[in-house]
Amino acid sequence: MDIPLLILSLCNPEYDIRPLLVIYLTISSYKKPPDVVIHRALLSVLTIISPVEYIHKTLLLEWSTLFGVLYMKGYPIKYLFLITWIGLRLIYAPYLCYSFISDNYIRNDLSIMVHSLHFHWTCKIHNHLIHTHKGFSSMFLMIIPLHILSYKVSFYTFMIIYVQSQISFYYRVFRTKFLHSLDTSMIMYISLYYLNIPPFLSIFYFIYRQIHPSIFHQYIVFIAVSKLCYHNPSILSFIIPAFFSIKYDNQFNQYIWHICSGVIFGYCLNVNHSVYNFSSNIIPFVSTSFSAIVSNLFIM
Secondary structure: OOHHHHHHHHHOOOOOOHHHHHHHHHHHOOOOOHHHHHHHHHHHHHHHHOOHHHHHHHHOOHHHHHHHHHHHOOOOOHHHHHHHHHHHHHHHHHHHHHHOOOOOHHHHHHHHHHHHHHHHHHHHHHOOOOOOHHHHHHHHHHHHHHHHOOOOOOHHHHHHHHHHHHHHHHHHHHOOHHHHHHHHHHHHHHHHHHOOOOOOHHHHHHHHHHHOOOOHHHHHHHHHHHHHHHHOHHHHHHHHHHHHHOOOOOHHHHHHHHHHHHHHHHHHHOOOOOOOOHHHHHHHHHHHHHHHHHHHHHHO
16 A cells, blocks of 8 residues: 555545545556455445545555565564554454444445455465465355345444354365364354354354364254244245255355355344345345455456
């Protein structure tokens, strides 16, 4: 990110920096890798349709990028870079995203997609040669539940969705035992939440899985899904494709799995068990889904 723009934003938070930022993002995208171009294109659109205050607060995230670039060039600021990256990208970003949720679904979805790309960049920092395309379907675990809940969620519910999506992204990319345990424990957390059982019990399950393999979470999920089907029989149209998608580990079935899982999570987190209003939500959902798939294809 351009240093003068960051300084201007920091020193004058009331200045309408959006035109300058869009120009900078457009020009600086020339001859950049596809993931950079996509990220800056999404950020440009978000900049145009968002309040000035939101853009200034979003630019705070770019200080971690600046410190990262300086660290890569040999400056001794490793810990400053790590602290700002973790603090801004992984802690501040979800709070920022939640605090600016509005009735504009397109803006909400763009904000989520832009901030979800932090997962991609975090993986690249760990290993700049790693391929992250297998993680992008995890975005649906955030976008779909929020649509089902009409974006009217508490910060606690938002963080459940955000953390689940983030862990799923990292697991799909790195495929480690630790991340797999986190992923299954979060699925168990949501299932316990729906069953009105203290969800923090999944923490003990996570610890146990570090010592001994277990599929106990599958029984909890089965009970939760059975209850869900009892209250909403139409949910079977998503459960059946999800069941068959896990039989084959390929990119297409990962998208099917995460789309169906996103719907199931959305219903589980909807304490009122209200019927999803497809007519008022399908247009922004389809447009966002298409954008996410296209983005993934370009990054592959």
